[in-house]
Amino acid sequence: MTRIEAVKQKAILEVAESLGYSFRCLSGQVYEHPEHDSFRIFADTNTFKWFSRDIQGDVIDFVQLVAGVPFKEALSYLETGDFEQAKVVEGTYQPFSYYLGEEPFDQARTYLKQIRGLSDETINAFGRQGLLAQAHYQTKAFQESVLVFKSYNHQGQLEGASLQGLVKNNERHDRGYLKKIMKGSHGYIGMSFDIGKPKRLIFCESVIDMMSYYQLHQRQLSDVRLVSMEGLKLSVIAYQTLRLAAEEQGKLYFLDTVKPSRLTHYLQTIQETTTFFQTHSGLLTLAVDNDEAGRDFCQKLSEKGLPIEIDLPPLQELETKADWNDIVKGHCNHSLKDMIQSAKLQVLRSNPPPRKNTVLEL
Missing domain, CATH: 3.90.580.10 (Zinc finger, CHC2-type domain)
Known part of the structure; x- marks a missing residue:
């Protein structure tokens, strides 16, 4: 070859x-x-x-x-992994522009609760950090209300947003619901949710999965930052790792000097030339989907020597794929069945069936 x-x-x-x-x-x-x-x-x-x-x-x-x-x-x-004579030519930096008109959150809350099985407690927790909104989205062809997931950088600036449709429409959208990343979003940042003072990072594939992971594990989570990669992105892992290191050292300004195309290079440099990962045991956890793509992503990062812990959602019965929202919805279904069964038992106890007369034959 x-x-x-x-x-x-x-x-x-x-x-x-x-x-x-x-x-x-x-x-x-x-x-x-x-x-x-x-x-x-x-x-x-x-x-x-x-x-x-x-x-x-x-x-x-x-x-x-x-x-x-x-x-x-x-x-x-x-x-x-590097250029001999020229570095990556970065395009002119364009700040993200958020142009959507926001609406009351009622329809978005209903979607998250009824379709996704998330609790008011979980929704409110993410809402308090300014990560959720309902907005009016319009194109030349259609208009509809959407759930907005907001992404902020290390300076607290809004750097991107992804949109989730609230009403299913198979004729309009290939996947039933509208799913879109807003134009100009800086996809290497990811959407993050802090619990306490973050000392470690947990990465999920989507915001819904991140919210589901929180709902399932919140009692065990402290001083951690949950991050949605909106896919499987090493660039997000690199950015959030650099961000955590910069926060610890009080040098957030360093991130302003790092070009997006060099994020993974810096991550590799940290891995190869410092003891950062050795002194931060359990720093990175991948809580991605339990499917071929998710498992391959974990394996590739392990092969690169990146010290990761893996926390995949368990597969259900004969399923070959599972994400964290599947587990949440499964819990909701079991809870509903338990409630129905309990109600039936209560009715039986309150109204026992009439006893049949029994004739004793000698």
Whole structure:
């Protein structure tokens, strides 16, 4: 195998993550850029295509496009994780713009309770940290109310938001409900929820799963930061690790100097040249989905030597996939069955069936 052939075997999704770009899964092996719906990665062929610009290619072409570097430097990055002559050319920083008009939270609360099985206590806890809202979302084709999950950076600035539709519409949305990351969101930050003074990090795949994990484990959680990656993103793990280290040292300003494309590089540097992970045992926990993608992600990080603890939701009976919200909804269903059974027993005790006359035969 030639040098170029070997480089082309690099998984394009992992390369995208290392450069600070996050693509969300559309279906199967197709992934979409959160800001450009015509920019897609095809994991099965390890290629990409930007339909609106008629640009396509392999993993080398991808690095050249998003990093703005020539072939030689793209090849160097794929082989060594760094650029020989030029660093990543960052686009001009654009602050996130939140333009949605917010509404009363009633419909969003109903969705979280009835559809997702979350309690008022859990919803209120996340609401108090300013992470939830209900808003009016409108496009040229339709309008509807949405649940908003807000993401803040280390300075407390709103840096992104993801939207969850509240009414199912199979004709309008591929997955039944609207699911969208707002344009301009900085996907490497993640949405975080603090309990006490954070000394460790727990990563989930989605905000709903993070809320579910909290509801199931809140009695055991103290001094921890829960983080939603909105997928499986090493860049979020890197950012939140650097953030925690900077908070401990009182040097949050350091994060203002770190370019998103260099986050994973800094994480690797910490891992290889400091004792930070040795002195912070149990720092990173992955509480991702118990499916092939989640387990593979955990394995890949372990193979990189990253000290992680793994906390996956248990599989139910013959299921091959489980997330934390599945467990919450399962508990709710069991509780409902128990309530119905208890009510039936109460009725029987209050109104016992008439006794049948028994004739004793000699």
